[in-house]
Amino acid sequence: MRIDIITLFPDMVQVPLGQSMIGRAQEKNLVNIQVHQLRDWAEGKWQVVDDTVYGGGQGMLLQCEPLFNAVADLKSKNETSSDSYVVLMTPQGRVFKQQIAVDLGKHEHLIIICGHYEGVDYRVVEELVDLELSIGDYVLTNGAIAATVIVDAVVRLLPEVLGNEQSSVEESFSNPGLLEAPAYTKPAIFRGLEVPSVLLSGDHAKISAWRKEQAVKRTKKNRPDLTQD
Helix, strand or coil: CEEEEEECCHHHHHHHHCCHHHHHHHHCCCCEEEEEEHHHHCCCCCCCCEEECCCCCCCEEECHHHHHHHHHHHHHCCCCHHHEEEEEEEEEEEECCHHHHHHHCCCCEEEEEECECCCECHHHHHHCCCEEEECCCCCCCECHHHHHHHHHHHHCCCCCCCCCCCHHHHCCCCCCCCCCCCCCCCCCEECCEECCHHHHCCCHHHHHHHHHHHHHHHHHHHCHHHHCC
16 A cells, blocks of 8 residues: 655654554555645745635645645556545544544555645535545644644554454454553553453353453443434
């Protein structure tokens, strides 16, 4: 899988994605992540990529030309360009969910555009973008941090990235309406706090039933919105 990220702040993406599991996945050639400076596709001495909003309004918008040039260039350099899927990080997008991470991972080539300022000229959305995506109902200074979140969530689901393939099956949101059950490790007793005895019983059927019950309780407590019909 190849992921191209277009941003005004490459370091905000490159540093975190070069660490831990995602960094190792790149070292093993399980994924190819390339981060690009949008200004590289801008014209003129000053490589300007933004301008004021027609009709008035606060802030600046990213212009069409550098983004159209960037997407066309990245598609042309990718051997599987027919499967290129373009994502725009924007507060106006669909809220990111685990199933979207699964779906994005099915594409051979992702191009992620990081919004900035007041967003992008809407012609970019109309002509280039396959999916507008948000990581939550709040506003960040730019889309680079949000893009990093998306890439992390997608890449960890790719084959061989996780040390234990079952991990992504049993974690929170693998069942869209259920959080993960509480988990414990050694020691069995810490400052008078005991691990539930069922987890020490060795009875896997009882453990499985307990985990399902606790997952429901935890979901109702922390995310009641997931249990609403």
